[in-house]
């Protein structure tokens with residue numbers, strides 16, 4: 001299958017090119033040329049299949065022309081390795097827990113599959129691929145873990161000294177092997193500037209094969225469709241007759257786009273509810289028909305502080321008019337105060353600790369039910385991160401500190417392996433050439 005750019009100013013490319021390039025030259029986003037349909041037989045079988053079998057079924061429909069079955073199965077196996085259970089708060093409300101991966105957030109699914117895909121498509125000329133990623137905390141750890149131990153690929157994580165939490169730092173700066181943490185004496189913007197300049201530097205690009213692990217890479221999006229299908233299967237097991245809605249806490253709208261992808265492939269979903277904090281460009285668009293990107297506003301659900309969602313262009317491919325978008329998508333936005341209240345309410349009512357992002361989703365499901373009073377409907381709210389990732393906000397709000405999952409407790413005792421660097425490009429460039437050139 002070939003992939004086209006949403007801006008249509010660059011040529012169609014193979015899956016290999018889309019994965020290795022990430023972004024087309026025209027700054028659009030890659031989209032699959034066709035949407036293969038899941039067979040009705042597969043959909044009927046879903047409730048009796050495992051997560052891995054479901055993921056493989058979805059992956060082979062989309063990628064089966066380009067990746068042989070045994071290879072694809074191995075990639076799916078390496079990506080999953082942890083569950084995505086739906087936990088029911090009530091008859092109508094389920095929580096899809098996407099935080100059982102190594103860095104406790106849904107981005108693990110995308111990062112791990114992208115690592116496998118890049119490794120598979122890497123030309124076999126023996127030249128390694130060096131990934132550079134700037135992080136203010138979370139992207140870096142998901143990418144670092146995703147690529148940990150992947151043959152032929154290295155990752156350098158650039159992060160601002162003293163500006164990430166100790167827990168975040170431990171998540172990417174203790175790994176070693178093919179992962180190098182670079183502690184930059186500067187801000188996140190400096191880190192990002194160094195990475196950008198590296199991609200533009202001719203000499204560096206001649207000596208080293210460089211790549212970014214871009215968040216809009218198509219191979220990061222596709223695996224996110226797996227857990228929608230799996231969650232749907234879990235819901236149908238116990239709630240056969242009901243209409244299933246997905247509620248998605250959204251920032252760049254990649255997660256929601258992956259859900260819509262699953263539906264475009266034939267998964268019977270009743271609707272999608274986009275939940276945002278006050279960075280509400282999409283809910284506002286759904287209401288007014290005007291798409292007006294704005295600078296982002298800081299909130300307690302900060303992974304959704306996005307003023308110009310990058311995946312909106314993909315949604316617009318499937319829903320090109322305002323009417324089409326409104327028929328398929330509902331949108332609600334909430335303040336930090338409302339979010340904190342929801343966290344308290346859910347904790348008091350159900351004893352369930354939500355992180356601020358999931359709580360925004362909970363509010364959107366309440367608002368949707370109030371507005372439409374849907375009969376025989378269940379809402380599956382995507383819990384995008386473990387509450388311990390936002391420990392400070394959760395503790396402040398609930399007066400109760402979330403516990404670090406056991407498998408991560410050893411992290412704080414591991415030695416930090418970062419290499420300190422100043423923020424000037426010449427030093428950074430020399431470092432890369434010496435460190436990576438054999």
Ligand SMILES: *Cc1c(COP(=O)(O)O)cnc(C)c1O
Pocket residue numbers: 105106107138249250251252253254255256303304357384385
């Ligand atoms: C990245 C992230 C989001 C937003 O996801 P998008 O795909 O950008 O919409 C929501 N919650 C958490 C915890 C995240 O890390």
